[in-house]
Amino acid sequence: MDRKSYTAELASLRELRAEITAAEKVVASAQKELDKLTAQRARRVAGLAGYEGAQAAAVAKASGLSVGDVVRIAPLLDPTPAAVRAAKADDPVSVAAPAPAPEAEPVAEPVVAVAPALTRPAPVLEQPAPAVAAPVVPVSVAPVAPVAAAPRPVAEAGPRELPTLPEGPAGARFEAVTTGLVSKRPNFVQQARATVFLDAAAGVLAVRDQVVRVDLGARTPGEILDAILATAPGTERIYITAGAPWHAGAERYSTLKDAVAAWLNTPSERWTTAVGSGRDKLAGHFVHQRQPVGRYAPASAPDSGSTEIRSMGEWFDPDGADVVTCRDAFRLLWQALRRHWDDAVLMGSPSQTGRDLWSRTIPTTGKWAGGYPVLSEELRGLLHATGGQGRTELILPPRVPEQLPALVEYDRTFAYAKHLWKSPVGTPRRITAAAFAAMTEAEQVKALMSCSHWNVRVTIPAGWNHVGLLPAPVTGDRAWVYPATPGATFTTWAGGAEVHLALSNHLMPWKVEILGGLLFEDGKPLDEWGKRLKAAWADLTNLSKLHGDERQRTAAYLASRAVRSVLLFGLGGFAQRPRLVSGTTPVGEALPAGVEILDQDDQVVTWQRQAGFSRDPYAHPEWAAYVWSGARAALLDMKYRQGKEVIGYAGALHAKPGTVVYFGTDGIALTERQPWPYRGEPGDYLLKGHLTGLVEHPTSQEQYLKLRGQGRAELAAKGTDQ
Known part of the structure; x- marks a missing residue:
């Protein structure tokens, strides 16, 4: 070539x-x-x-x-x-497959799919070494038949059966929204109410820029109203900052709630219970042990307007602050919110205020410019029954020592504000166990990390020796417990954040079988609301540290606590629990069906009853449930980020086994300090109390709260390095 x-x-x-x-x-x-x-x-x-x-x-x-x-x-x-x-x-030696039969045998157990165990790098910060170091073994994601030897059930008295998603046409209502019910941006401006602040113990009234003394007589609602309106005519809202007149004579009643109901309904010739009208005027009294609401109208002209008597404790704990400081705190709160909402108005409660402020962040462009649809009543009922709120749990011996070497309290700063950046929107898609099993592992992980709510059967792995990860339903006041016994199994509902943590925690993955679930579209309906509230909170927090006047520093701090209440209770307002309606019926007349009697005198019977779900255009329990789930997961495992990089972890799972004593919504108590940095950002763990020396383990929540108070006092006296 x-x-x-x-x-x-x-x-x-x-x-x-x-x-x-x-x-x-x-x-x-x-x-x-x-x-x-x-x-x-x-x-x-x-x-x-x-x-x-x-x-x-x-x-x-x-x-x-x-x-x-x-x-x-x-x-x-x-x-x-x-x-x-x-x-x-x-027969272990049998290898020949039998001939196929024409009919399949019925399956007794529901179809389930085992979720994959998810690996994650070990924590970066120096943390106590995990007690269990087990390799993560990949598992099959195909539907699995029931195991022959069933795991031990959760050993809790009074298990509660949760609802499930029905099959057939009935199930379609769980993938639907309510026709004609949409959360829309309001086209009106709220009207401010004439508000005064009253120290009922000292008889001191703060109205506008004046402080006057008033004679409250026996401090019944009628006498308080007469005294206030004589001094400040036109008053529509009275906040009690100290004195709690509704607790007067409480020793005569079997419960505090009975005493409050009796006070609210004290007979008066001049005043009657308001019947309500208009966009913002609610009817009747709200009976609460410590933060009741009394709504009154003149008996001679009940349609001429109403006046509310409320507790300052709805917004913040005055903690000894005088009535002028409370008034200044309210003013600073309004000013801080006005910097982020031109039309901000402080309404009667943080919940009302939070919801109104959120409604003014509904987008005017994009996919949701027309508003956010409200889920079907059936789906709202399911979320109400299966989406718990904050985790409250006292862990008892032998899981912790009888005598605690110390009691150290950590509280997550402005915790829920950290979990508002993503929320479920639109109509959910139902995911069956078979559909989950048919997904690839990547698709399964994506579904679990998306805005979702899962019906799962959980088995705690052998060798587990730390706190429980997922809630299990029980009857009684607690409603939810957190099983931690190795080998225990239970069926529950949980948000994607918690299920993902159970599968990916750095100690040992739990076995989670998917029975079904709801997968939403990821959206940001709360993001703008949260950003503005965080900015207002940061402004007031800085002012509480830098202002030259001590009274104004205190007022700014109380106002920052009020911003927290706006977010906390505003979020709870989205949950839209079944309505609790109270009323009165003359003695001798038939009571409405299904009522609970609160009080009775010679003239009327005071009662309350659940009235089901209302057609509330701002009912979004899917948002509350998702945020609560994320916050519960963060009590166990929270990431510290620098930009997008994870630089460390905090939470109960990063403490030694046997050191966690108490969970309380957005805080935990342990027996030793932790190396968790505090940056003052929402979600960070702040050292709040440290009680030293041998401490007898509390046997009730009341005992724990007493010890917590002692620990906060001791830390304040000694100072803190955080």
Whole structure:
């Protein structure tokens, strides 16, 4: 071969190379499409397993697979008789598969899918070494049959059965919204109410820029109203900053609530219970042990307007602050909010204020410019029954020592503000166990990390020796407990954040079987609201540290606590629990059905009852449930970030086993200090109290709260290095 022929052959070889590369791309594209279609076929086969009458032979013929291939994809379609399967399981040398039967055996247990265990790097900060160091073993994500030896059930008295998603047409209501009910941006401006502040113990009234003394008589509602309106005519709202007149004579009643109800309904010739009218005027009294609301109208002209008597404690704990400081705190709160909302108005409660401020952040452009749809009443009821609030748990011996070496309290600063950046929006998509099993592992992880709510069966792994991770339902006041016994199993509902943590925690992944769930679209309906509230909170927090006047520093601090209440109770308002309505009926007349009697005198019977869900355009329990779930997960495991980089962790799982004593919504108490940095940002763990020396373990929440107070006092006396 000469040089010319060699050069020509090289050129021809390059052309052939290009043709081969093009052909390889075609084959790769075809293989990718084939893999996609094959995976789609597998998902559909697995989905058919959810139909009770599905038969492997028919599915095999329709899919072009063998019966054996169908059974490998969807074990529930195995046509082998149960007796033969049992005999085969008992005979380890049996390898021959029995002949297929024409009918599949009925499945007694619900279809489930085992969620994958998720790995995560170990914590970066120096933390106590985990007590258990077990490798994470990948698990199958196909539907699994019930195990022969059932794990031990949770040893808690009075288990409570939670609702599940029904099948058929009834289930469609759980993937729907309420027709004609949408959260829209308001087209009106709230009207401010004439407000005064009253120290009922000292008889001191702060009205506008004046402070006057008033004679309150016996401090009944009628006497308070007469005194205030004589001094400040036109007053529509009275905040009691000290004195709590509704607790007068409480020793005569069996409960504090009875005493409050009796005070609210004290007979008066001049005043009657307000019946309510207009956009912002509620009817009737609200009976609460410590923060009641009394609504009154003149008996001679009940339609002429009303005046409320409320507790300052709805907004913040005055903690000894005088009435002038409380008034200044309210003024600073309004000024801080006005910097972020031009039309901000302080309404009667933090909940009302929070919801009104949120409504003024509803977008005017984009997908949700027309407002956010309200879920169906059935779905709201499900979320109400299955979405718990903050975690409150006292951990008792022998899980912790009888005598605690110390009691150290950490509180998450402005905790819920950290969890508002993402929330579920729109109509949820129902995910069955079969559909979850048919997902790839990447799709499963994405679903768990998205805005979601899952019905799961949980098994605590052998060797677990730390706190519980997921809530289990029980009857009684507690409603939810957090099992931690190795080998225990329970069925519950939990948010995606908690389920993901159970599968990915750095100590040991839990076994989680998906029974079903609801997958929402990820959105940001609360993000702008949260950003503005955080900015107002930061402004007031800085003012409370830098202002030159001590009274104004205190007022700014109280105002920052009020911003926290606006967010906390505003979020709770989205949950839209079933309405609790109170009223009175003359003695001798028939009471409405289903009422609870609160009080009775010679003239009237005072009662309350649940009135179900209202057509509230701002009812979004999906938002409250998602934020609460994220906050509960952060009590166990919270990331410290610098930009997008995770630089460390905090939370109960990063403390030594046996050191966690108490969980309280947004704080935890332990027996030793932790190396968790405090930066003053929302969600950070602040050292709040430290009680030293041997401490007898509290046997009740009341005892714990008493010790907590002592620990805060001791830390304040000694100072803190945080």
